[in-house]
Amino acid sequence: MAEKSSYKTTAERRRTKDQSFVEKEQAVVEGIDISGQWNRMYEPREIQDYDTTYLDKLTDLPGGESMGWCYQCAQCVPACPVDTAGGDYAPRKIFRRLQNGNDFFNHRDLWLCTTCQNCLRVCPKEVDMIQIIPAARALAVLEGNVPDELQEMFQNVAEYGNPMGQSPRKRARWTRKADAAVRVLPKDPAPVEVLWFVGDYYAYHGRGVDAANAMTRVYNRLGVDFGILGADERSDGDSQRLAGEPGLFEELAEHNIAQFRKYQFDKIVVSGPHAYNAIKNEYPKLGGEFPVEHYTQFLSAQMPKLKPLLTRPFTRKVTFHDPCYLGRHNGEYDAPRALLQAVPGIEFTEMYRCKAQGYCCGGGGGGMWLDGYAALHQTERLSENRVKEAVEVGAEVLAVCCPYEVSRFEDAVKSTDNDGKLEVLDIIEILDRCME
Amino acid sequence: MDMTVLLKRVPDLVEDLEVDDSGKALDEDSVSLKLNEFDDHALEEALLLKEGGGGTVTVIALDGEDVDKMLYTALAKGADRALKVMGGDPDGGNQALAGIFVAALDGHGGDLILTGVQAADDRDGQLAPRVGALLGRPCIEVVTEVNPGDGKVTVHKELAGGVVAEYEVDLPAVLGIQAARQTPRYAPVSRVRQIQESATIDTVTSAATEGAGFTVVAMTPPETGEGAQMLDGVDELVKVLDAKGVI
Numbered sequence: 230m231a232e233k234s235s236y237k238t239t240a241e242r243r244r245t246k247d248q249s250f251v252e253k254e255q256a257v258v259e260g261i262d263i264s265g266q267w268n269r270m271y272e273p274r275e276i277q278d279y280d281t282t283y284l285d286k287l288t289d290l291p292g293g294e295s296m297g298w299c300y301q302c303a304q305c306v307p308a309c310p311v312d313t314a315g316g317d318y319a320p321r322k323i324f325r326r327l328q329n330g331n332d333f334f335n336h337r338d339l340w341l342c343t344t345c346q347n348c349l350r351v352c353p354k355e356v357d358m359i360q361i362i363p364a365a366r367a368l369a370v371l372e373g374n375v376p377d378e379l380q381e382m383f384q385n386v387a388e389y390g391n392p393m394g395q396s397p398r399k400r401a402r403w404t405r406k407a408d409a410a411v412r413v414l415p416k417d418p419a420p421v422e423v424l425w426f427v428g429d430y431y432a433y434h435g436r437g438v439d440a441a442n443a444m445t446r447v448y449n450r451l452g453v454d455f456g457i458l459g460a461d462e463r464s465d466g467d468s469q470r471l472a473g474e475p476g477l478f479e480e481l482a483e484h485n486i487a488q489f490r491k492y493q494f495d496k497i498v499v500s501g502p503h504a505y506n507a508i509k510n511e512y513p514k515l516g517g518e519f520p521v522e523h524y525t526q527f528l529s530a531q532m533p534k535l536k537p538l539l540t541r542p543f544t545r546k547v548t549f550h551d552p553c554y555l556g557r558h559n560g561e562y563d564a565p566r567a568l569l570q571a572v573p574g575i576e577f578t579e580m581y582r583c584k585a586q587g588y589c590c591g592g593g594g595g596g597m598w599l600d601g602y603a604a605l606h607q608t609e610r611l612s613e614n615r616v617k618e619a620v621e622v623g624a625e626v627l628a629v630c631c632p633y634e635v636s637r638f639e640d641a642v643k644s645t646d647n648d649g650k651l652e653v654l655d656i657i658e659i660l661d662r663c664m665e
Numbered sequence: 666m667d668m669t670v671l672l673k674r675v676p677d678l679v680e681d682l683e684v685d686d687s688g689k690a691l692d693e694d695s696v697s698l699k700l701n702e703f704d705d706h707a708l709e710e711a712l713l714l715k716e717g718g719g720g721t722v723t724v725i726a727l728d729g730e731d732v733d734k735m736l737y738t739a740l741a742k743g744a745d746r747a748l749k750v751m752g753g754d755p756d757g758g759n760q761a762l763a764g765i766f767v768a769a770l771d772g773h774g775g776d777l778i779l780t781g782v783q784a785a786d787d788r789d790g791q792l793a794p795r796v797g798a799l800l801g802r803p804c805i806e807v808v809t810e811v812n813p814g815d816g817k818v819t820v821h822k823e824l825a826g827g828v829v830a831e832y833e834v835d836l837p838a839v840l841g842i843q844a845a846r847q848t849p850r851y852a853p854v855s856r857v858r859q860i861q862e863s864a865t866i867d868t869v870t871s872a873a874t875e876g877a878g879f880t881v882v883a884m885t886p887p888e889t890g891e892g893a894q895m896l897d898g899v900d901e902l903v904k905v906l907d908a909k910g911v912i
Contacts, residue, residue, distance in 0.1 A: 375851060380848070384851055389679065396680050398680065476853065477853070480854050480858075613674025
């Protein structure tokens with residue numbers, strides 16, 4: 230009988246740096262020489278072979294526990310906006326790398342998450358990145374491990390109460406150019422209907438100031454009795470908390486709560502979803518419970534008064550970007566849409582990824598100050614991905630209602646060569662343009 | 666190596682600074698004070714030296730509004746001891762300030778004294794050399810890196826044109842720091858708050874009367890010029906240069 234195969238030496242068990250395997254020095258199968266590496270068979274390797282130091286370090290943290298619940302179903306991967314933007318990301322991948330011994334606390338995985346919550350929406354195991362990420366980052370920040378651009382933001386907020394590093398005294402300076410009256414409560418502390426929490430971007434950023442001016446005109450035309458904290462307002466702190474600075478968040482929250490307590494008002498109305506999230510969900514944990522509405526909620530509730538004022542048509546094709554912290558995090562999808570639907574002449578189109586499935590702009594969870602860092606690890610910015618979608622559905626205007634988004638999307642319009650094709654406007658700017 | 670870092674606060678340039686009615690000083694209402702950024706680098710370099718080779722870091726500053734927070738922040742970053750100088754009048758510039766610091770340190774200051782090479786409100790770079798002179802210690806200015814050795818340190822000094830000189834300096838010595846090897850670290854607020862509750866700031870009274878180095882005669886904002894002329898292309902530039910008789 231002809232010998233089909235020949236094994237001239239005993240198979241040897243050997244081991245590379247990472248794994249053991251079986252390999253014959255000389256092997257011929259059906260006349261083909263498969264000696265050496267060609268007949269290498271790897272042995273199964275158990276997870277316990279890996280270093281679980283960092284996985285344990287993470288799951289031991291209060292808030293970090295659910296990372297260990299992942300069973301690798303991968304539903305989060307297509308839901309993750311960072312993965313979609315070429316970031317090789319999502320909780321499944323983070324967990325797998327942790328199983329393989331990756332030092333999460335000194336790895337890009339710690340900083341790319343925008344806490345948009347789209348993964349949690351689809352996760353059957355409730356792996357909660359909204360708890361995991363801030364807890365892990367807080368530890369990293371305490372250990373002195375923080376990307377430079379984010380550190381600069383922390384420093385600015387700690388020193389000046391705003392991420393731009395602008396003088397806190399100049400926080401109400403935008404009102405000098407407002408063409409309608411703005412009551413600054415510290416100077417005029419009489420009771421007021423609405424305490425308008427203006428926020429960093431409306432107060433200091435050029436395009437934010439445009440929106441603040443528009444808000445002032447709309448409030449005045451509606452006859453809203455409102456006042457602002459002026460120089461006594463500080464950053465809401467939500468982004469700092471999510472980016473890993475809980476102590477700074479507490480300091481800011483305590484300051485703002487103390488200011489709120491000085492005045493009599495019916496409700497707080499905020500410009501931004503992060504301020505909304507902080508005042509609604511986080512300030513109560515520090516003892517500060519106040520009725521709070523996002524401006525789209527406040528204005529849409531006044532539709533009978535508002536609608537007759539919207540007399541000038543806005544005949545443009547408009548789409549709307551759901552802010553993660555107004556939509557997914559706090560369940561408000563209708564108020565901004567109700568305002569846009571009330572605009573005369575508007576042609577409204579939804580994007581493919583909208584409402585609960587809305588795509589993240591990339592600015593949440595501290596992402597606003599990690600743009601350079603993220604760009605190193607992704608093939609595009611999340612804002613660029615989103616702008617392309619807005620153009621694809623034929624929109625001429627991308628309407629937003631988060632102060633971070635105007636500058637993010639305007640930059641993305643330019644960097645994706647869509648300058649002149651897509652205008653980015655805050656909903657309040659559109660409403661303002663429709664009023665005589 | 667035991668180190669002392671001299672910290673000074675300067676007017677924060679994020680404010681619109683105004684000259685007061687006397688015409689000789691800044692309007693106090695327009696001023697907020699912050700740590701001199703060069704001193705922040707001096708502290709960072711000291712902390713890096715401590716982490717690299719052991720030792721202690723003492724920070725020292727003159728009393729004033731919000732000085733405690735600045736000193737607690739330095740402790741939160743890793744300094745071991747904070748010292749606040751009472752009774753020192755810093756008017757009179759770095760000559761007076763050097764005298765106040767040296768008197769407060771009572772002739773000590775450890776193996777190495779570090780401070781910012783300059784500050785936004787002086788730009789004369791005199792603090793480190795004057796402290797060195799009063800203590801009879803060698804001083805190197807415009808330092809960008811310090812490496813410890815046996816009884817000495819090796820320092821990089823930045824010269825003009827991108828040239829860096831390396832010096833060996835016998836200890837004890839005084840250094841004027843231009844930049845630390847890395848960005849000054851961030852002190853998480855939770856740690857600063859924790860330090861505020863657990864640490865103490867020591868105080869020392871300085872009765873130094875070194876005499877004023879200078880007196881301010883007048884202070885004015887820079888004069889506004891007529892503005893720049895924007896030129897369209899080289900041809901226009903040539904015309905302008907020709908008209909001025911340059912070419």
